[in-house]
Amino acid sequence: MRQKRAKAYRKLMALYSMSFGFRQPYQVLVDSEMCKAATELKIELAKQLNSVLQGDVKPMITQCCIHELYLLGKTQQPAVDLAKTFERRKCNHREPIPGEECLTSVVGETNKHRYVVATQSQPLRVKLRSIPAVPIVHVNRSVMVLEPPSDATIRSKEHTEEQALHPTGSEKQVLAGPSTSTEPPRKKKGPKGPNPLSVKKKKVDSTPKPPAKDKGKGKEKPTVGVRDAAVGEKRKRDEIDDREKVASSEQQVGDAQQDEPKRKKKRRRKAVDSTAVAAESTSIPS
Structure with a gap:
């Protein structure tokens, strides 16, 4: 061919x-x-x-x-x-x-x-x-x-080519729907903010801060809640110990006050006994 x-x-x-x-x-x-x-x-x-x-x-x-x-x-x-x-x-x-x-x-x-x-x-x-x-x-x-x-x-x-140029029924609905229904809302004019180029920026400290010293390296630091609970328990224990010390000291003072008259009586008895013995020794003829 x-x-x-x-x-x-x-x-x-x-x-x-x-x-x-x-x-x-x-x-x-x-x-x-x-x-x-x-x-x-x-x-x-x-x-x-x-x-x-x-x-x-x-x-x-x-x-x-x-x-x-x-x-x-x-x-x-x-x-x-x-x-x-x-x-x-x-x-x-x-x-x-x-x-x-x-x-x-x-x-x-x-x-x-x-x-x-x-x-x-x-x-x-x-x-x-x-x-x-x-x-x-x-x-x-x-x-x-x-x-x-x-x-x-x-x-x-030619007929098929002409039909391909025109939109179909579904395409016509899509094109006709949103365009005629509503218009986009206009933005209202209001007070404008300051010009960002004219606003001064905040000064940033350029001096470096000293690094914090880690006293206990390798130990896990307790969280804030756990630390507060531990401090509260320690304070309660100290208050209870102080109360117990005060009570024990008061009890010792009371016991000492109660023992003083008994000691005086014993001293008096001892003095009486010594005078009696002296009198008997004098009354016996020689």
Whole structure:
């Protein structure tokens, strides 16, 4: 294939991919007429489809098209053998119908499964041109050709591009909601504060403070609450000791006062006894 033609085909498939969602491997529906033309012209159908569509392809055929080849007799046995190598596409027709009607029903009105149709039937190609987004491939003098997009395809492409430019319903609600409902509140003008550049900064003492001496290194200092509790208990103990000392001293003074008259009586008794003994000694004659 020439480089100019390959470039044009590449642009066409890019259009189908960007606008209608075609992806590789492309699903190619082949009819009975294309199988006959490929065997007669000795064309490698799968290889030619790869080069024309500029990507991987997956050839497919319906049961109705194969039935048409069987009806042609043994003369078209090579075409039947070629058709059997393709993937079978279920058309859901209990009784076989003509291949053109079968492919038209499979493609549908919108080609939602993104099929590429390879056919030699002129009436079928006319029908498919009225359906948007249907790439058509045919053989012209032993050369496989990809047809340019139809008018229906171009109109559908322009419509989708125009819709993409306008916002959707949900986007319109989001855009229309907060803008028209309320306006942002205005700030009230009030007294202004002083200019921070004109305010003097606080002076910071640059003289370093001497580090505090740690008397007990390695010992954990008690917290403020624990220290206060310990000081309170010590004060209570000192007060109790002072009271006990005062009481003991008072008791000793009282005991001493009680013992003084007894000592005086004992002294008096001793004095009386000494006078009596002296008197008796004097009264005894010698």
